[in-house]
Amino acid sequence: MSDFQLAQRLATLPPYLFAAIDKAKEEVRAKGMDIISLGIGDPDLPTPDFIIDALNAAARKPANHQYPSYIGLRSFRQSVADWYKRRFGVVLDPDTEVVSLIGSKEGIAHFPLAFVNPGDVALIATPNYPVYGVTTEFVGGIPMYLPLTDENNFLPDLDAIDNDTWKKAKLIYINYPNNPTAATAPRSFYEKLIEKAKEFGVIVVHDAAYTEIYFDEANKPLSILEIPGGKDVAIEFHSLSKTYNMTGWRIGMAVGNASLVKGLAKIKEQMDSGIFQAVQEAGMVALDQGDQFCDGLRAIYKERRDVVIEALKKTGISCRVPDASFYIWSKVPGGLSSQDFVTKLLKQTGVVTTPGNGFGAPGEGYFRISLTVDTDRLKEAVLRISQL
Ligand code: PLP
Structure with a gap:
């Protein structure tokens, strides 16, 4: 079977950020680790x-x-x-x-x-x-x-x-x-x-x-x-x-x-x-x-946001308290690069986050947490982060 060359525009492109994260996640999962996925921004709750x-x-x-x-x-x-x-x-x-x-x-x-x-x-x-x-x-x-x-x-x-x-x-x-x-x-x-x-x-x-x-x-x-x-x-x-x-x-x-x-x-x-x-x-x-449904959805994300902010504060990781979105943009602790921190976190604790630099150079030194699991799992995730 011939192996055809990609067009230049694709051949030089790094892998799509979230596709790369999914791949790393599957590798860790295959080793039997319990994964908490705070990577991609995909709501965990069903369509009403x-x-x-x-x-x-x-x-x-x-x-x-x-x-x-x-x-x-x-x-x-x-x-x-x-x-x-x-x-x-x-x-x-x-x-x-x-x-x-x-x-x-x-x-x-x-x-x-x-x-x-x-x-x-x-x-x-x-x-x-x-x-x-x-x-x-x-x-x-x-x-x-x-x-x-x-x-x-x-x-x-x-x-x-x-x-x-x-x-x-x-x-x-x-x-x-x-x-x-x-x-x-x-x-x-x-x-x-x-x-x-x-x-x-x-x-x-x-x-x-x-x-x-x-x-x-x-x-x-x-x-x-x-x-x-x-x-x-x-x-x-x-x-x-x-x-x-x-x-x-x-x-x-x-x-x-x-x-x-x-x-x-x-x-x-x-x-x-x-x-x-x-x-x-x-x-x-x-x-x-859908307006009423959205009121309920916001209440859920607000509770999750508050749980994570509170827990991060205790670990000494600094982050902005978001007014909106379901992301928390946090500073990487311990002087590691974004990529090294996120990889270490995934491999040692099973918590998936997104490296800030994956969104562009000024994101270096940050990692992104998606509030897309329930509060118990979020608490567990931040506990694991603090243990790292
Ligand atoms: N814009 C931003 C900033 C996003 O984060 C996303 C999805 O994560 C999208 C657009 C695309 O959303 P969709 O194609 O599902 O409407």
């Missing part, structure tokens, strides 16, 4: 029954068995618009400002195909969800990374970017609540970003997958679209994955500036054939009727 029931009913309708619409059912896009209005006070035209996605990763990954030419610069706040940089490179774009650090509150320092760089930039990627740092962005940050984006004609890509996992009712994460001028410059990627424990269902949406949504839809038309309509109908039920 009211959404599954909606899927069951929708799957029985023959009309749902054929190819779906490329841009999503009109009724799904209307539910997205209604949800944005209710949650953020943002008015969206479902016909021009909303497109359905097969999970937001799909949309984020396809977006550069629509707007980035070879040689175009993409500014990427980092540490970051790896997809922004990799897919920029796939289309010949040039990622330029903006460091997120404790000192800048994990917000890119927009004033530190010189005018030449702004002029070269085609787009800027931001993500709040942030994965992996769990930082949130204040209104003033979005205001300044929109001002800069307008001045230099830069597209803002806001990945908003975690806006519903927050812990302070008085300080809910924002949509960039609720800030004046947001719709002039931004596309926002959102998803039902984390909000309703639906990661496996693959359903999300991109909303915002009509020309950006149209460009993405044009690429998607060439690349995929939309989401199973029954999943869209279930997604509508989630968006229309």
Whole structure:
């Protein structure tokens, strides 16, 4: 059998971060160790029954068995618009400002195909969800990374970017609540970003997958679209994955500036054939009727967050108390590198975490804990960390 050469763009790419972690985890599991997986950001709790029931009913309708619409059912896009209005006070035209996605990763990954030419610069706040940089490179774009650090509150320092760089930039990627740092962005940050984006004609890509996992009712994460001028410059990627424990269902949406949504839809038309309509109908039920469920979900993550923060404090490991997301961004103790610490932790204790540097160079010296197991297992995990 011939062994064919990968294309250059893949041959030089390191393995996808979480695929590499899964592999290491399986090796340790094979040795019989009890694994506590705080690595990938995949909710452990099931999709609630009211959404599954909606899927069951929708799957029985023959009309749902054929190819779906490329841009999503009109009724799904209307539910997205209604949800944005209710949650953020943002008015969206479902016909021009909303497109359905097969999970937001799909949309984020396809977006550069629509707007980035070879040689175009993409500014990427980092540490970051790896997809922004990799897919920029796939289309010949040039990622330029903006460091997120404790000192800048994990917000890119927009004033530190010189005018030449702004002029070269085609787009800027931001993500709040942030994965992996769990930082949130204040209104003033979005205001300044929109001002800069307008001045230099830069597209803002806001990945908003975690806006519903927050812990302070008085300080809910924002949509960039609720800030004046947001719709002039931004596309926002959102998803039902984390909000309703639906990661496996693959359903999300991109909303915002009509020309950006149209460009993405044009690429998607060439690349995929939309989401199973029954999943869209279930997604509508989630968006229309899921607010109460989300209240309960937030309470669960808040309890988990508090358990871990309290336990980490006792071990002397320093970390930020997150206002949102289900991640805890912690400092690696003992002067080890992120990778060495995480590997040692996995091999000696069976606790899987993610090395901070896997999300970009400024993540070195940190590790990320996902709050995706129950409180007893979280307590056990932190105990094992402290024993290491
Ligand atoms: N954006 C961020 C920051 C994420 O962490 C994830 C998933 O972990 C996604 C996007 C993709 O989510 P999905 O494709 O399930 O909508």
